[in-house]
Amino acid sequence: MARSWTRLHEYLGHPPGPVTYEMVSEAVQRKLGESDDLDWKEMVLEEAKVKGEWNEFSKDVAAMANTRGGLLVYGVSDAVELVGVDLDKIDEKKLAQWLRVYLQPVVTGVSYLKLPATDGSGKDVFVVDVPASETAPHFLYGWQQKDKDKTTFNAPFRHRDDTAYMPEHQIAAAYQARFARQDAAEAALDKHVRHTTDLISGELDHPAAWLVVVARPARPLPRTVPAPTREGVKYVIASSVKRADGALDRAVPLRRLLGPQLFSDLLDNNPGRGLRRWVETNMLVPARVTSRRGILVELHHDGSVVTAVDLSHKAPNDGMPGSSTLPVSCPALINTVFESVALAHEHRLALRADSPLDLRAVLTVLPGANWSLRLAPTVIELGRLAIAEWGRQPRKVQPAEGELAPFIDDEALASAAAELTDGLLHQFGMNIRGD
Incomplete structure (x- = not known):
């Protein structure tokens, strides 16, 4: 491309x-x-x-x-x-x-x-x-x-x-510009994560494990690129579901055990207007709130994409008083990362952007930091979610980061999504292959 x-x-x-x-x-x-x-x-x-x-x-x-x-x-x-x-x-x-x-x-x-x-x-x-x-x-x-x-x-x-x-001074300036770009990219990713976690925290009344995935173009879009329309965003979301489906089939053994994809299963694909962004969610609008897994999707006019999914909802022991562990659904984690990466790629294609995408995935306990809880990975056993007793149970998971190159095929997209997913799963003592 x-x-x-x-x-x-x-x-x-x-x-x-x-x-x-x-x-x-x-x-x-x-x-x-x-x-x-x-x-x-x-x-x-x-x-x-x-x-x-x-x-x-x-x-x-x-x-x-x-x-x-x-x-x-x-x-x-x-x-x-x-x-x-x-x-x-x-x-x-x-x-x-x-x-x-x-x-x-x-x-x-x-x-x-x-x-x-x-x-x-x-x-x-x-x-x-x-x-x-x-x-x-x-x-x-x-x-x-x-x-x-x-x-x-x-x-x-x-x-x-x-x-x-x-000459030497120009090389020095080029290095300074590179480091400045990197610092600006870090700050922009952090800002998206903070805004999203603050927004979600205000809606919660119990501890929950949320995964926030941010994708942001490394270079600004040309001024000539028009803002995305509602119909365009609906097409992007629908296309991303299909692309994620293919990427999951490529990268995940026994893919059928992951269950249905989240964006198609939990969203109506009826985005609403936000501040220079389109927002699709099942939790912020009272008339659309459900008891199912919470999810938030934002497609920004500048090419950024933010997704957030509650990975603890419907997991065993979720919300039980006195529990020292907070179960985290690993199948939902895998689906979330792959669907988020596919969505970011489709949004970039729709905007005709040729920039790489900086990726960051942050798994955190909301609202606020709850250091008394350990995050317990859950996997599919005998057709139901169960805590993987052999896995690690960290109190905190470090962010995973990656990059999505501008000219990629489906295989490269699946590889980038798998690498980002493993960056989180490794901290639970597991990987996307399940070994």
């Missing part, structure tokens, strides 16, 4: 969407010049003859990633004329391998678009779409004869229509 808004879209006045051959051809006819986010390339360079020698392809990708992302368009000359490339000779796996070998840290999220000619000219085009990197600066390593065969490394970047190399 490539980015949906690029220099070509802006120049040609096209709405967000995939880059097409027609767009490249029109930009060439109109003599669109190179810029910091567009680089015309006549051909894809072959691998260096000497192992470890300077790799131009990796340099160009790093330069885009270190700036603000952009397109490398192969098959267009420096004079901005369409010359074409042989798509059959381009090995995308080899290109990806070069990025892993020559760059530190590796640039992720790069997509490759083979665009056969549609005008009968036979001049095919190959586009490499590089997103702006959250882990910049990226350094290029290799050998250069001009440096007397010594190993060298530097951080390339785009300056207008040229590629240059960062």
Whole structure:
């Protein structure tokens, strides 16, 4: 999945969407010049003859990633004329391998678009779409004869229509910007968790184990992205249920023991308006409150997604006076994480966002901290929930964190959800495989 808004879209006045051959051809006819986010390339360079020698392809990708992302368009000359490339000779796996070998840290999220000619000219085009990197600066390593065969490394970047190399002060600024982004992301995730736990705590009159999952785009959405509509949000929720269903089948042995999915089973899919968000819940609106497991879903206009589920509801000993343990349903925990990750991905697709998603899952006792209770994991035994006596019973569970890459398939989504789930389950002495 490539980015949906690029220099070509802006120049040609096209709405967000995939880059097409027609767009490249029109930009060439109109003599669109190179810029910091567009680089015309006549051909894809072959691998260096000497192992470890300077790799131009990796340099160009790093330069885009270190700036603000952009397109490398192969098959267009420096004079901005369409010359074409042989798509059959381009090995995308080899290109990806070069990025892993020559760059530190590796640039992720790069997509490759083979665009056969549609005008009968036979001049095919190959586009490499590089997103702006959250882990910049990226350094290029290799050998250069001009440096007397010594190993060298530097951080390339785009300056207008040229590629240059960062001096020391610019590298220092790039690191500062990376750390500032990380701090801002941490603060934003914490804010979502605090807001949600405060909101839920005000509705509770007994201790309960709640799982809050937050997903937030690492980069802001373009200003041109319209706010989601109610019908759009309903479609996102319905689509996420199907995607989560497939991810669970891929990742969880004996998936049938987890029971029905929570979002489809406990929600009416009738979201209401919130403050720059859509909210779907079965607990905050008096007319919709039920005795079933509490659940809250928020889809924010900025691409963030917040879900919260009561994992202790209907578990054995729930709410019993004098109990020193608070049962936590592990099947519900697994369902919640997978459905939350699928929902975040579907929301991102609907907004045509190309950013990675920062993920955080927090399991906590509400209302407030109750240190006298131990969280007891429950599993399915003989068709019913029962406390896993062999599992750990921690008083506090550390948050689990992860990332959802912008260009993923269903297998990668299932893997990301499983990793986030195991981050919680490991603290109970178990994992998603049940061993």
